[in-house]
Amino acid sequence: xxxxxxxxxxxxxxxxxxxxxxxxxxxxxxxxxxxxxxxxxxxxxxxxxxxxxxxxxxxxxxxxxxxxxxxxxxxxxxxxxxxxxxxxxxxxxxxxxxxxxxxxxxxxxxxxxxxxxxxxxxxxxxxxxxxxxxxxxxxxxxxxxxxxxxxxxxxxxxxxxxxxxxxxxxxxxxxxxxxxxxxxxxxxxxxxxxxxxxxxxxxxxxxxxxxxxxxxxxxxxxxxxxxxxxxxxxxxxxxxxxxxxxxxxxxxxxxxxxxxxxxxxxxxxxxxxxxxxxxxxxxxxxxxxxxxxxxxxxxxxxxxxxxxxxxxxxxxxxxxxxxxxxxxxxxxxxxxxxxxxxxxxxxxxxxxxxxxxxxxxxxxxxxxxxxxxxxxxxxxxxxxxxxxxxxxxxxxxxxxxxxxxxxxxxxxxxxxxxxxxxxxxxxxxxxxxxxxxxxxxxxxxxxxxxxxxxxxxxxxxxxxxxxxxxxxxxxxxxxxxxxxxxxxxxxxxxxxxxxxxxxxxxxxxxxxxxxxxxxxxxxxxxxxxxxxxxxxxxxxxxxxxxxxxxxxxxxxxxxxxxxxxxxxxxxxxxxxxxxxxxxxxxxxxxxxxxxxxxxxxxxxxxxxxxxxxxxxxxxxxxxxxxxxxxxxxxxxxxxxxxxxxxxxxxxxxxxxxxxxxxxxxxxxxxxxxxxxxxxxxxxxxxxxxxxxxxxxxxxxxxxxxxxxxxxxxxxxxxxxxxxxxxxxxxxxxxxxxxxxxxxxxxxxxxxxxxxxxxxxxxxxxxxxxxxxxxxxxxxxxxxxxxxxxxxxxxxxxxxxxxxxxxxxxxxxxxxxxxxxxxxxxxxxxxxxxxxxxxxxxxx
Numbered sequence: 001x002x003x004x005x006x007x008x009x010x011x012x013x014x015x016x017x018x019x020x021x022x023x024x025x026x027x028x029x030x031x032x033x034x035x036x037x038x039x040x041x042x043x044x045x046x047x048x049x050x051x052x053x054x055x056x057x058x059x060x061x062x063x064x065x066x067x068x069x070x071x072x073x074x075x076x077x078x079x080x081x082x083x084x085x086x087x088x089x090x091x092x093x094x095x096x097x098x099x100x101x102x103x104x105x106x107x108x109x110x111x112x113x114x115x116x117x118x119x120x121x122x123x124x125x126x127x128x129x130x131x132x133x134x135x136x137x138x139x140x141x142x143x144x145x146x147x148x149x150x151x152x153x154x155x156x157x158x159x160x161x162x163x164x165x166x167x168x169x170x171x172x173x174x175x176x177x178x179x180x181x182x183x184x185x186x187x188x189x190x191x192x193x194x195x196x197x198x199x200x201x202x203x204x205x206x207x208x209x210x211x212x213x214x215x216x217x218x219x220x221x222x223x224x225x226x227x228x229x230x231x232x233x234x235x236x237x238x239x240x241x242x243x244x245x246x247x248x249x250x251x252x253x254x255x256x257x258x259x260x261x262x263x264x265x266x267x268x269x270x271x272x273x274x275x276x277x278x279x280x281x282x283x284x285x286x287x288x289x290x291x292x293x294x295x296x297x298x299x300x301x302x303x304x305x306x307x308x309x310x311x312x313x314x315x316x317x318x319x320x321x322x323x324x325x326x327x328x329x330x331x332x333x334x335x336x337x338x339x340x341x342x343x344x345x346x347x348x349x350x351x352x353x354x355x356x357x358x359x360x361x362x363x364x365x366x367x368x369x370x371x372x373x374x375x376x377x378x379x380x381x382x383x384x385x386x387x388x389x390x391x392x393x394x395x396x397x398x399x400x401x402x403x404x405x406x407x408x409x410x411x412x413x414x415x416x417x418x419x420x421x422x423x424x425x426x427x428x429x430x431x432x433x434x435x436x437x438x439x440x441x442x443x444x445x446x447x448x449x450x451x452x453x454x455x456x457x458x459x460x461x462x463x464x465x466x467x468x469x470x471x472x473x474x475x476x477x478x479x480x481x482x483x484x485x486x487x488x489x490x491x492x493x494x495x496x497x498x499x500x501x502x503x504x505x506x507x508x509x510x511x512x513x514x515x516x517x518x519x520x521x522x523x524x525x526x527x528x529x530x531x532x533x534x535x536x537x538x539x540x541x542x543x544x545x546x547x548x549x550x551x552x553x554x555x556x557x558x559x560x561x562x563x564x565x566x567x568x569x570x571x572x573x574x575x576x577x578x579x580x581x582x583x584x585x586x587x588x589x590x591x592x593x594x595x596x597x598x599x600x601x602x603x604x605x606x607x608x609x610x611x612x613x614x615x616x617x618x619x620x621x622x623x624x625x626x627x628x629x630x631x632x633x634x635x636x637x638x639x640x641x642x643x644x645x646x647x648x649x650x651x652x653x654x655x656x657x658x659x660x661x662x663x664x665x666x667x668x669x670x671x672x673x674x675x676x677x678x679x680x681x682x683x684x685x686x687x688x689x690x691x692x693x694x695x696x697x698x699x700x701x702x703x704x705x706x707x708x709x710x711x712x713x714x715x716x717x718x719x720x721x722x723x724x725x726x727x728x729x730x731x732x733x734x735x736x737x738x739x740x741x742x743x744x745x746x747x748x749x750x751x752x753x754x755x756x757x758x759x760x761x762x763x764x765x766x767x768x769x770x771x772x773x774x775x776x777x778x779x780x781x782x783x784x785x786x787x788x789x790x791x792x793x794x795x796x797x798x799x800x801x802x803x804x805x806x807x808x809x810x811x812x813x814x815x816x817x818x819x820x821x822x823x824x825x826x827x828x829x830x831x832x833x834x835x836x837x838x839x840x841x842x843x
Contacts, residue, residue: 027118028347028359029435029449030151031167046644049701049746051693053649054144057524057586057600059636059689061085061649062144065169068137070746070755070783072802072836073182074190074214077143077166078102078114078131083744083757085689085707086147088737089131090813094804094831095188097214097227098256099132099337101814105148105655106685106711106736107161111606111630113154115165117248117345118361120155124429124455124503125610127158130369133252133341134166136212136229138180138192141169147689148634148655149602152511152526152584153449155433157503160606160632160657168248171206171235172196176794176843184802184836188216207234219831221305222332223257243349251342255475258335258372260306261816261826264288264772270300279822282771284731288821290812291763291775298810302829306332310470314408314415322410324418325376328470334420338475339369355439362432365455370422370476377463377486377494379413380404405489419486420464420472421496424479429455445513447526453505457610461496461550462486497550498539501610506531525585532607533577538614542568578607578629586636597639598651604632612661628659628679650690657683662717662768662819681715683733704743711736713768717819726819731770734817737762751787756780756806766815766825774827777811779804795843801835808833 046052050067054060061084071080076096082089086105092098102109109129114121122129143166150159175198182190194210214227233248268276275297282288293301310328328334346362404413431453438446462478463486478485478493486494511526540552541560551567553560560567586600608627638651659679691705711733717726732738742759758780766772782803790796813830 027115027151027153027155027361027433027435027449028349029153029361029433029437029447030118046642046647048645048647048693048695049703049744051647051691051703052142053640053642053647053691053693055588055596055598055640055642057522057588057598058149058602059147059598059600059638059649059651059653060144061147061691062142064142065140068140068143070785071137072184072783072804073137073180073192073800073838074212075137076100076131077134077137077140078129078164080137081143081145081164082759083703083705083742084145085691085705085740086687086709087145088740088761090815090828090830092259092814092828093219093225094185094834095190095214095216095225095836097132097216097225097254098218098259099130101735102129102131102164103735104145104162104164105653105687106683106709106733108735110609111158111161113150113156113159113163115155115163116250116343117168117347117363118155118165118433119343119345119363119365120431120453121365122156122158123367123425124427124453125425125457125459125501127606127609130339130341132227132254132256133339135168135250136192136210136231138178138194139168139210139231141167143167147651148604148632148636148653149584149600150528150604152447152509152528153433153435153451153507154528155431155451155453155505155507157505157530157532157578157605157607160604160630161655162604162634168231168233171208171233172198173206174198174794178795178840178842180838180840182836182838184216185834186217186219188214188836190214190216204237205234207232218257218259219834220302220829221260222308223259223306223335225257226255228253238350241351243351245348246346248345248347249343250345252339253341254337254339256337256339257306257332258337259828260304260330260332260335261814261828262301262304263824263826264821265824266304267301270304271297279820282821284727284770287771287773289773289775290827291773295810302810306330306335308332312418312466312468312470314410314417320412321414321416322408323376323416325416328418328466329374331374331470333471334372334374334466336372336472336475337369338372339367341369342366357437357439359435359437360432363430365427365429365431367425367427367429368476370424372420372422372475374418374466375421375463375496376416376418377407378404379407379415379417405487407486418466418470419494420466420474420477421461422464422477423497424458424460424462424476426458426460427455429453443515443519447511447513449507449509451505451507451509453503453507455503457499457501457503459497459499459501459610461498461552463494463496495552498552499610499614500537500539502533502535503610504533504535520590522588523585524587525583527581527583529579529581530605530607531577531579533575534607534610534613536574536576536610536613537572538568539570541570542614576608576613580605580629580631594643595639595641597637599637600635602634604630604634606630608661627661630657630659630661630679632657645696646692646694648692648694650688652686652688654686655684657685660713680717680728681713683711684714685709685711685733687711699748701746701748702743703745706741707739709736709738709740717768726768728768728819731768732765734765734768734770735815737764737776751789753785753787755783764815766817766827767821767823768817768819771821772825774812774815777809777830779809779811779830780806782806791841791843795841797839797841800838800840802838804834804836805830805832 052062088103091100110127146163179193192212210231310331314322343365407417433451435449464477464484474484507530509528540550582603584602633656641648687709689707693703695701713728739762744757746755760778788797811830814828816826818825
């Protein structure tokens, strides 16, 4: 595939971040327990070029800033953990600000709990993980991954498949500053700066302030990415025993264009039916293997992109009907993902006595985001769009429907007008976790914890205006009463949904840690009990059709009921509650000071997502409350070798998974259809993970890993009447590679350091019935650093070069999976070879 690349070196920079004292990346309470009890001595704290295998009962991996800093600056932390066994992250672009998809042992990101300084970062409504909105990589002290298990106080209602936790570094004790500037392929420009105050009060108070700005073009098609981020942390130690209070703030703003996904139907149109057969000819017995495409065919689908320009004909005005229906439907600048996110985090630890330790983590989070998109409205009926989405003010005011409105201002109501029509989400979220640890004796420790989490989740869909060239006046559509909002003749803002929900979690937890046989055996047993409730309000009607279309109208109930035989009426304050008792138990047995064996059992739980609860039950035509939480039983058994030279771990695992939730289409008695979210059965998965990091001499280190995952569905998808809708029994879980193998080598010889890492990802299925295959691929990344010397006793200057996808491998990255080929699964492509040069200066 012939492509053009820009290669640029960096020109200025100023520094990076020094490591703080060792810490783990869970809640402060879990950090306190692991540091004080489970992790003894110094072996588990010794990383081999950024890799650790901590001595805990859980199968866990830890990566430190030492490794994070070797990746391209600003890289998403979830992309960095892609080198951990069992983890597969497909980044949307080479730099990470466009997001990506995470899988761990076959579980997707929405089923994996992620925390940031102990604060839950999964979306409170659908549990989605927005990897492009996380902390700047320079500020991440370390990240750890629990495979299939959670900490006993994990503040989550969505962890069926394990956890990913990362933690901010501490402010430095001395005054200093750092700047890093990077420039690379696709016009990549990023600047990061941080100032550490050092200790500035007699009480030991210290702080840092940082900012970054990232901007670059998409590697494929028109559009670009712009990301800004600001961080602050104030840290106050209390006494000499590790007590502290910390207050931190984070704000992130993204303005992204989406890459165009290419579906199976698009491929058939582009390449012909001889290459992409009709859906009826694609079966599990004769699957479509996308690895059979030629280089020329790969080039063709790679270059299938959004439109770079557009002009709306209706903007010129004039009498008679003008139509936007065939214009600007694929314009890149309405395929957008704007987001404003922020949080405030409080962490603390207090020794109430020699035996009793209290920790408290608290937070506030804010989100405003949408996924773009347009729709064409008929001015003559301002209540309905041409696409079939009904739009009107969600708070019903009674009376009839307005007759129409002149949306484009040309003097008539005869036109079809294209408008930005996003699905906006606004979230305000408060949370806190309180933990008490009591050391009854050096061999017996007890801990109890309580978590409270409350998220106000507002889902709306206000229409907004476009200019003549198709650009949104407001990337958030019609939010707010401004010039971008579009109203009907009655003055109501047109919108496609109007929902308000509250996600409220109360969780109690307790654990016991015991040490036996002269500390050779550590036993850890606990239980967490989440009590989770969603309070749901839907101000719009739901009409059965090809999907659950929202009908936000001011019409009377009688008018709507006469029009539509299958519907769900608006409702307020419907409550759906879930609870569970989730035990976990594990052990670590030290055979020698360096060798230990470990085992763990943990139950996981994921409550239904908000959207799962706004549909029908398919029989009573009422809002569904029948979806059950997903549940997992996770088992691990393994061994470790830990020293300052070697960090090695291998484990075999089994996960039993039931009440899996999917969306599928069902027929109603009146002949119409709808999408129904429901539990469809069980999944059985098992496999092994292994990794070895070794540094035989100071100048050389080697890390290798391998993982095997066998994850299969155990039931067919059936209708409420028992008919098989999708023959999924025995099929492999979509988007899950069976094999992953890789590693990293690093050579250090002052002033030069060179590293390279490689990863092989096996075949993945795009569909639940396994009739479309995304082929395996191997990528290689390179990093090189030249140390230019010290600025003073504390700082230094270095140049760094990163090359992503060194051998320019074409591969399929993100997958948008479906039930079958007939449902048109879609793909995105991995980024081509990318160069980025950085200069780093710190003093």
